[in-house]
Amino acid sequence: MKSSILIRKRYRAIFDLLLLYISKSGAIVVGVFALPWYQKLLGASDFGLVALILALQAFFLMMDLGTSTLVGRELAAEKSFSPPRCTLRAGELVLHLFYIFLMLLALLLNRILNFNFPSIQIILGTIFFWALSVQNIGQSALMARRKYHLAAVSQIVGVLSRAFITILVLSFFFANFESFLFVQSVVAVFQMFLTLHFCNKVVNKDDFEYSINEFVPVVGNILRRGAPLVAFGLAGAAVMQMDKVIIGVWGDTKAVAAYYLASTLCLVPISVLAGPVAQYFQPKIISNLTARDFDSFERNLKLMIMALMLAVVIPSLLLWINRELIVNIWLRGQSNTDEVIHYVKLLLPGVAIGSFGFVSYVILIAYQDYKAQAIISAAMTIMTLGVTAYFAKNNNVEAICIVYVIYHILSAFAGWLRACFLQTQNGYKTFLYRDGILFFLVVVILMLILMNN
Known part of the structure; x- marks a missing residue:
């Protein structure tokens, strides 16, 4: 009896790990298949902008104020600081406020410093970064609760959809940077809602209600504990992504x-x-x-x-x-x-x-x-x-x-x-x-x- 249980657990572990690789295969498709198509369809000039926006996307995904790390740790730990659903919602709120501030700041600096970027590009770019950052919190929560199959589905659907729909639009409709950014933003929002839907089903299943008096301290706790992670995430994101920006500028x-x-x-x-x-x-x-x-x-x-x-x-x-x-x-x-x-x-x-x-x-x-x-x-x-x-x-x-x-x-x-x-x-x-x-x-x-x- 015990041996059969151990065998089932072993096969389940292999299956869970396989699901994670299947979900990451979407990233392989984007890297191996989609990027050369983007360069071919857009030309060298617009593809340079795509490379920069994708580098910034990776930058903001890593520089998420420590929310994904903290939410993942709290939901995985034996004893957590707060109810899981409360922690998840607090992490989402921190990112919502951060990206509202970031969008307003970017629009203001664009006007003051005369960068002359179209406002629609700034808004779409911010939505793109925000949606992927928030869905990343959901991914961390699903991983912490070991719901690998749900994490895999949301990941691969989102990544493959962004690549396929973008190539379709660039090939048959409008082959320009604005079209690329619009499609990426819309599909990223869809992926975010799909991931959070899975998250709500998992976390709500074994959680209890919380009051606003419990919620506010959790937000403050994430901001306080996330401060060192902001520096860590900023440094990691900068070193992995800003090299492309530096080469492009200098x-x-x-x-x-x-x-x-x-x-x-x-x-x-x-x-x-x-x-x-x-x-x-x-x-x-x-x-x-x-x-x-x-x-x-x-x-x-x-x-x-x-x-x-x-x-x-x-x-x-x-x-x-x-x-x-x-x-x-x-x-x-x-x-x-x-x-x-x-x-x-x-x-x-x-x-x-x-x-x-x-x-x-x-x-x-x-x-x-x-x-x-x-x-x-x-x-x-x-x-x-x-x-x-x-x-x-x-x-x-x-x-x-x-x-x-x-x-x-x-x-x-x-x-x-x-x-x-x-x-x-x-x-x-x-x-x-x-x-x-x-x-x-x-x-x-x-x-x-x-x-x-």
Whole structure:
């Protein structure tokens, strides 16, 4: 009887993880299929604007005032600060107010500083960023409650719909930047409502009513606890997205397209392959640590590292070896194909190593070590973007790729050291402390040898 229960649990775990990969496959379709179509249909000039808007979308998705992290942690923890539904609504309200302020500020600055951007573009852009940020809170809540099938459905429906409808409109109706932005915004709002609908069914099922007197302190608590996460999210978002903006502003605008395409392809191991692994193990590890179940914690930690090896390192190696064939098929002979291949060769090993930063990130979130994360991330971001700006002014995109390889390695390594320190403070030296650092260094050496060949 017990063995059959264990087998069912094991198959359910595999099925849940498979669902997360299916949901992330939508992002693969956008990166591998849609981006070259956008460039072909819009031309180099408008596609440069698309690359910038997509970079800003990723920036604001990461810089969500810490709401998705806090909501996910509270709903996954054994003991939470407030009723789950109250926490979810408070996180949504914080983002609603933030994006209202952001839209008004952007419209005001556009008028005062004479940027001459059409107001409709600013409004649509803000709606686009807002809808995806709010639905990301819903995704975090569904993951925390381990409703992976609902999270997968909302994710893949939203991502695939945005890509398909956008290509349809650009191909048969209006091939311009405004049309792209309008379709992306409308479909993003649809995805947000779909995700929140699933969320309401899950959270309302086992929650109870709360009063306004309970709700207001929860909003204040999210703002207070989210302050370090704002710095952390801002730093992480800036270092991952502002490089494209810097190259576009201070360097050659045509280089933005090639660098953006190469970065998108190289980030597949983190966003599509490593992301579901982290999303699957995060609620488990948070629950283990808050319950002080260290045996289960160490078992899940080892499984997470093994999953990252299988899901990231091996596919990255295959992608790196076959990069010329893959990029040529992907871009179908477009003029910047050779540049993209060269940038992929440089960037991919560093990005693959950076995926192991998810291990320490999950542990640091469980311990609510937000301040240290913010300090480490801010320091590395300032240095990385400063050096990036220097090389951008000299039109040296190759050097920028090397800078980001170094960033990914140092960022992941710093996170592991911090996680080891926290484990020592709590009197429990895990596998991460005993063998993890040596394992990490071996992976780094092997990937760097690969990059130099």
